[in-house]
Amino acid sequence: MAVATVTDWTRARPQPSWLARLLDYKPFLVVACLLPAVGLLTVFLTYPLGLGIWLAFTDTKIGRSGVWVGLENFEYLMSDPQFWSAVFYSIFYTAVATFGKFGLGLWLALLLNNHLPFKSLLRAIILLPWIVPTVLSAIAFWWIYDPQFSIVSYVFVDVLGVRDKYFDFLGTTWPARWSLIAANIWRGIPFVAISLLAGLQTISPSLYEAALLDGSTAWQRFRYVTFPLLLPILAIVMTFSIIFTFTDFQLVYAITRGGPVNSTHLMATLAFQRGIAGGELGEGSAIAVAMIPFLVFATLFSYFALARRKWQQGEAND
């Protein structure tokens, strides 16, 4: 009797449609939601990367599909002094420019973190070199370094009269290399400075007050308060900066095209020069692929060396 009553009370629930059931099915939902992202990544990231790696093992030229040649491109590059010069300069360029950018960028960030009149305006101005399209700033530097029309030469020779010959910025190996590094540092500082400034502003003023009460010097406050708390941001910014610098292309290509006599080729410009201008797509891809281990190493280095801290695991600082 009682059983019958219960049965009467239960209203027949309408069976959900197959679509509703499908959408309630979690594994399907996961796949469906991820699909657009995976599709985009496959089409715009995995495919070009995979194609680039594939091309590196063929002798494809522009206008002619190639055949699989195994490691032949890499073997040739191993014996190619130009390639090694590009590897050397890429590392040198990245190391020196990153060092310069972080030294000056951090300094600038600390200055901007003080209370200055027109603070926001100043910060906006600081960002300018980074906002200007690279090619435009490259062209500006191209003029600055011009053997005949350089403003620097003009000031030193024609205005101040302290030199009797124009600077030859780009005519010989080392001056050309340093000139490009200077241009890269100039361009990279704002990114570092503004990012670090953001990091600085997250540091609680109470920590400084406590340090002051303990009678710390300015250096001690920087060393024991600012620096450790800035480190997570520093690691991320440095990782990005190294990647951007190592894969830099526009500055070098617009200013020197890798000259004089190939001494300022970076791996990226050499890859483009061989692959597109020279038409040897296979060889150019091989150079580009050869950049990957360096990038992976640089990323891992800055990540682990600078950021091996618990904040990565989401725990509190020690």
Add this chain to the structure above:
Amino acid sequence: MDAWTIKEEIVVYIITRRGSIKLGAGAAAALALSNGASAQIPKADAAAPKLPIESGATLRVLRPARFVEPDEVIFRANTEKFAKETGVNVRVDFVGWEDIRQQTAVSANTGAGPDIVLGWAEDPHVYTDKLIELSDIAEYLGKKYGGWMFLGEKYGKRAKSNNWIGLPFGGSTGPIAYRQSALKEAGFDKVPSSHEDFLKLCQALKKANKPAGFALGNAVGDGNGFANWLLWSHGAYLVDEDGKVAINSKETVAALKYLKELYPNFVAGTMSWGDPSNNRAFAASEVWLTANGVSLYFALKNDPATKAIADDTNHAPLPSGVIGKQPQSALVLNAMVFKHSKFQNAAKAYLTYMMEAEQYDTWLTGCLGYWAHPLKAYNASKVWESDPKLAIYREGMNNQFWTGYKGPITQASGTVAAEYIQVQMCASVASGQATPEDAAKEAERRTKRYYRG
């Protein structure tokens, strides 16, 4: 002077914008004036090939960006005239000089895209099997207009055959451009043709503080033009007739040794010169003798601020050295028609139409002879008499050298130029980074890579 000199022209025209604007107005005038000027071009009787135009035909044409305004204005006007007369709608796309080679490659490989490409010199030879033969119209034009000039045939015909796969539209050359006053001051009344005297001239110019200068940086046009001159005038060459690499020779070493003596007399900074550098330095009276296309002179002439420099400027052949002929080639504009075109007759008719005197002479004149003609009859064009300083460009397509001389015209020769192999060989010697022998060996190693079959 080689492919890609166009970039230099563009930059020059950015710099002297005033001149450019003036030229813009001048272009329309030139267009109006030169109509009817074609009357003086001698024509022989020749039966035009029968090219029944397909019904509903439309054409797409790809060509490099203009170097001066009239190039584009008149090219479009001629195209429009063709469209009006035949009812064939033609769309012309002007693409950047750096991109056209890649776009040609894509079009050839995918079998889609433009019907006609006016590309660079070697390109038809790279895509031979993707192109239709143009022998009928080339032979007709040759017959009608007094025959093709040397580079016209060289770049038009498939290697070792009489089959035309390209239709050269014109070529640009880069002889010596110099300041007459400087030459006089150095004690010369003309640019000497022997290496020895040319060295003396450069030394004297240096002493007079009016130095010469040639690009030794990664300048595709000017750098390769200078390197080619240096090698060819010493009897050296990149590859032999069969395409075997022959750059590492005693002639090359001799040429590089000569460069070692010549280079210290250049204006400072030529190691980092790009294509526009010598134009700028010349316009600023920083360099007094260099090699360049006609554009240099015209940029000066059209800008009132540099008119005086233009009046003092003259052109001379490159020193011929031991070879006895002009050791230079030309940047050739070479037309091709793809097999995938649905309207091949229309395409051929269009190309023929553009090469006929009524259209071609207008274009040649409007461009001030920048693209020197490939057909002999156009020697009579008025443009060559309009300014005696232009005369040297008239025979541009008759130069007996080509990119990758003495070998067949292939993709590899284009790559060697694009990779600056010869330029860097010269630059490494001039800067003292390598001995002539080592530099020649390195150039050989790199060249072999691209000629490896």
